[in-house]
Amino acid sequence: MAAVAVATRGWRLLLVLSTAGVAAAGARQPPNILLLLMDDMGWGDLGVYGEPSRETPNLDRMAAEGMLFPNFYSANPLCSPSRAALLTGRLPIRNGFYTTNAHARNAYTPQEVVGGIPDSEFLLPELLREAGYTSKIVGKWHLGHRPQFHPLKHGFDEWFGSPNCHFGPFDNRAKPNIPVYRDWEMVGRFYEEFPINLKTGEANLTQIYLQEALDFIRRQQARQRPFFLYWAIDATHAPVYASRPFLGTSQRGRYGDAVREVDDSVGRILRLLRDLSLAENTFVFFTSDNGAALVSAPEQGGCWSLSSWLPSEWAQTTHTSESTVWPPAEQKGLPWSGSLQAGGSNGPFLCGKQTTFEGGMRVPAIAWWPGHVPAGQVSHQLGSIMDLFSTSLSLAGLKVPHDRTVDGLNLLPAILQGQLVDRPIFYYRGNTLMALTLGLYKAHFWTWTNSWEEFKQGIDFCPGQNVSGVTTHTQEEHTKLPLIFHLGRDPGERYPLSFGSAEYQDVLGRITPAVQQHQEALIPGQPQLNVCNQAVMNWAPPGCEKLGKCLRPPESVPEKCSWPH
Amino acid sequence: MAAVAVATRGWRLLLVLSTAGVAAAGARQPPNILLLLMDDMGWGDLGVYGEPSRETPNLDRMAAEGMLFPNFYSANPLCSPSRAALLTGRLPIRNGFYTTNAHARNAYTPQEVVGGIPDSEFLLPELLREAGYTSKIVGKWHLGHRPQFHPLKHGFDEWFGSPNCHFGPFDNRAKPNIPVYRDWEMVGRFYEEFPINLKTGEANLTQIYLQEALDFIRRQQARQRPFFLYWAIDATHAPVYASRPFLGTSQRGRYGDAVREVDDSVGRILRLLRDLSLAENTFVFFTSDNGAALVSAPEQGGCWSLSSWLPSEWAQTTHTSESTVWPPAEQKGLPWSGSLQAGGSNGPFLCGKQTTFEGGMRVPAIAWWPGHVPAGQVSHQLGSIMDLFSTSLSLAGLKVPHDRTVDGLNLLPAILQGQLVDRPIFYYRGNTLMALTLGLYKAHFWTWTNSWEEFKQGIDFCPGQNVSGVTTHTQEEHTKLPLIFHLGRDPGERYPLSFGSAEYQDVLGRITPAVQQHQEALIPGQPQLNVCNQAVMNWAPPGCEKLGKCLRPPESVPEKCSWPH
Numbered sequence A, B: 001m002a003a004v005a006v007a008t009r010g011w012r013l014l015l016v017l018s019t020a021g022v023a024a025a026g027a028r029q030p031p032n033i034l035l036l037l038m039d040d041m042g043w044g045d046l047g048v049y050g051e052p053s054r055e056t057p058n059l060d061r062m063a064a065e066g067m068l069f070p071n072f073y074s075a076n077p078l079c080s081p082s083r084a085a086l087l088t089g090r091l092p093i094r095n096g097f098y099t100t101n102a103h104a105r106n107a108y109t110p111q112e113v114v115g116g117i118p119d120s121e122f123l124l125p126e127l128l129r130e131a132g133y134t135s136k137i138v139g140k141w142h143l144g145h146r147p148q149f150h151p152l153k154h155g156f157d158e159w160f161g162s163p164n165c166h167f168g169p170f171d172n173r174a175k176p177n178i179p180v181y182r183d184w185e186m187v188g189r190f191y192e193e194f195p196i197n198l199k200t201g202e203a204n205l206t207q208i209y210l211q212e213a214l215d216f217i218r219r220q221q222a223r224q225r226p227f228f229l230y231w232a233i234d235a236t237h238a239p240v241y242a243s244r245p246f247l248g249t250s251q252r253g254r255y256g257d258a259v260r261e262v263d264d265s266v267g268r269i270l271r272l273l274r275d276l277s278l279a280e281n282t283f284v285f286f287t288s289d290n291g292a293a294l295v296s297a298p299e300q301g302g303c304w305s306l307s308s309w310l311p312s313e314w315a316q317t318t319h320t321s322e323s324t325v326w327p328p329a330e331q332k333g334l335p336w337s338g339s340l341q342a343g344g345s346n347g348p349f350l351c352g353k354q355t356t357f358e359g360g361m362r363v364p365a366i367a368w369w370p371g372h373v374p375a376g377q378v379s380h381q382l383g384s385i386m387d388l389f390s391t392s393l394s395l396a397g398l399k400v401p402h403d404r405t406v407d408g409l410n411l412l413p414a415i416l417q418g419q420l421v422d423r424p425i426f427y428y429r430g431n432t433l434m435a436l437t438l439g440l441y442k443a444h445f446w447t448w449t450n451s452w453e454e455f456k457q458g459i460d461f462c463p464g465q466n467v468s469g470v471t472t473h474t475q476e477e478h479t480k481l482p483l484i485f486h487l488g489r490d491p492g493e494r495y496p497l498s499f500g501s502a503e504y505q506d507v508l509g510r511i512t513p514a515v516q517q518h519q520e521a522l523i524p525g526q527p528q529l530n531v532c533n534q535a536v537m538n539w540a541p542p543g544c545e546k547l548g549k550c551l552r553p554p555e556s557v558p559e560k561c562s563w564p565h
Helices: A002-019 A057-065 A079-088 A124-129 A205-223 A254-275 A304-309 A312-323 A387-395 A412-417 A452-456 A502-521 B002-019 B057-065 B079-088 B124-129 B205-223 B254-275 B304-309 B312-323 B387-395 B412-417 B452-456 B502-521
Strands: A032-038 A134-139 A158-161 A179-182 A185-189 A227-232 A282-288 A365-368 A424-429 A432-438 A441-444 A483-486 B032-038 B134-139 B158-161 B179-182 B185-189 B227-232 B282-288 B365-368 B424-429 B432-438 B441-444 B483-486
Touching (some): A032 A387, A079 A387, A158 A205, A205 A227, A205 A254, A432 A502, B032 B254, B079 B124, B124 B134, B124 B227, B254 B282, B282 B387, B424 B502, B432 B502
Parallel strands (some): B032 B227, B032 B282
Antiparallel strands (some): A158 A179, A424 A432, A441 A483, B179 B185, B424 B432
């Protein structure tokens, strides 16, 4: 395996050098690239996307000065696969970020997972290096936390952030707390050196991540070298947090406080670019890894396996309406399973994170590049987070690797010339193609929100939304006669086209060959999210000795990861 | 009754003269007032409110040049009462636009209704006349169609439009087709001289209404007299229509075609104001009479009583997915009750027209007055369609009548100085106070969407949305312990506050006196929407003789109107 990886790497270098374009020829310094990736932020969370409290003036201004994409999609309804897809330009089914442990299951990289980003994948920063870029990741990596998956082994030159989610654990007992790295070494752990107050929601992490970004931009400007900054912050992922000046300032509660701080930070970053006269030479793109988490249950989407480690204060914070309710729910017939979690909005779309409905995968997206991207534009291009890979390479004057399928599209013709390219959007769970969007039509081949067992426990990924036959709690197959929606007339996926209509037949006739072509050419990657092992957790990350923070790992017991939805 | 009305009128004249302000004193001509009232257009139908296909560039520009109200409400979830409230500044429970025939029922003015706007009500154009305004209504009146309710008897100087909805009938048989008036006389009928093609959706009515508006503005500019134009168009009310150049141009289907034509027309009106140098002296306000109709059933909201008159081509147009579905719905368990109607979007809000959830009453609202209203502003003032009454009077230098309760607020401090005034929003059905919003909190005293009987027939005002204990199909009383939502954290009304929480108790302590104060001071008007009679229909409107279009009325048989929801 290692030998193969080395061989691939050598060949890759040749490939990239041979395809280097204008920029590498030294004619002109290519633009800096700044990807602002939000965590669980929904399509409907920005004022410019219709959020009623209108608390995102900086992002709304970014849209007014740039280009808004109303039809932009993540590559998966869950974080790790979506992020792997962004950095590789390839669907999770190709780059290995999926599971085959059960049918149509979402999977990610909790710290017990053994897998991570394969060496055989080309990551964006590795490729950009060939065009002279210096790359930094600030925030959540989520492509594997074992040594071979470290971001600095995959093309980044700098890292400040965490390998896994910040949602827990909190006490280093059953699992180690998640480490925070500066480059190769951990510099502390969440809930220890990097506190997040679960009662008040206070944490200054976004401010730290902001300073990391501003500092990096300033340093690169001084060096006069092109940079790639991947700002992957997580304040809007549960448990959502904000620093003290923002706490309690939003009409939307704690989630809104987090959004306000994110918005303010984006404003500061764009302002610095202007102040340093970098704005016209920096391509900035804002988006989110998946739709907003609409979980109405005590536990959070994606964090379901961690409930046994939840400390008592976390339970108190989030379970209030269950534990203190009066009179008891049963007496009133009221929706007490629907207690409010701090989560975002998917606007008019159905369901949220974890699902392959529009609310799970349609995300906010704004391109900003003063002097290049015309102001105040809206592009109806169907876009994907994977396009950021191909678009960034194009900006750098590089070509995409031609030895493999790349799903990402170069968006520059859409952004700079207003061109529209017909392309499909694929919605996967695990290795199951759940749905496909082609133009304005979306076909569901499988529907599933989550199991009846989970749903009856109160875990609901579509709270307040129930479309009979669509938001199903058994895995319903529709491969022969897909449920087809017209997303223009019916963005909320409420009214499937009639099977007998001419419109249905016409659409089916176009969708069928698109699916066949995709599936015939598909070479699935080795699934990375099948095996879990308590021994691989962050017990003793590099640097732990200096801090006296090394923990003792348990015995190695590989087992199949459990992915319940 | 007639004597009382005369006495009231005489007294009113004195009142208005005595309260005339700056404008009437002749110091300076007050601004023109232009109210653009849409029909069944939802909060989420404009790009600036997050509509994904972004097809309202003119309205989005109007918002960018003016002030957007995300928290603006109609006075009722149905058209007639909302319009009566707009023109009187008073809740329907005060001005008589409600029914007591059954508990908590919506009612409006189909042509069999006997009632209409009482003479004792002061209408906005009557009052504006005292400040020298010339007033015109273009489009739907809906405040009663019998002679005493004619808009020219209630202050308007000109009228082009219809007294009732355009949805039917279509054949003059069981009921006469709805007449179209120019001033005192009918000039034709819908589906005859004013065709609406139910198969294609083609009608040039919006173009006619647009020309009426442009012509009126030009004439008033030439006269150098202030004007009030009430542009109450109905292209977005079912059956939605558009003229040929707009048909088939929207991503959203026929409803979108109608919206695009409306948007284009608003753009033309604002452009004329600029071209005539009237923009800085014309206050323009855009809003809608109630939320979008989300009906998934064959029949349309508000038109439920007319099904027996639906012609076969209308049934074919709208029932396709029921009649030609293959395989039969029963075999698939699919949501065939949810066949798509051409309706709008309420964005993130719950349910739609006919309901007292946010989707039924929160509506788009934009103020535009170049040189006065600062550009690109968002006001979080809780606003009401009734405020347009008080605001218009203030613009004209007039005071609101002080012999009666006026619910409308003068919005000028909010619009011109950014002030915020604490005020309640009341949500009624009939004479039942269903809900109240105070600040960010909304309390439901009664919940009801529609009856189980209707719901089982497929009539669903909340398709795809079901919040247990909230979207109820029995009339549920919560007056002792209202269901309370925080509309900032939870605009979709999905997670009621826990009864036992300190927050609930605190809010209840503020809501209870507000309701008591409202109810103790309330003097309900005589209900106008209780009695129906086939003989009062538009059989022989004035002018019918000239056209040879008089029909013979049946015998007069007064009966209780039936208001099923």
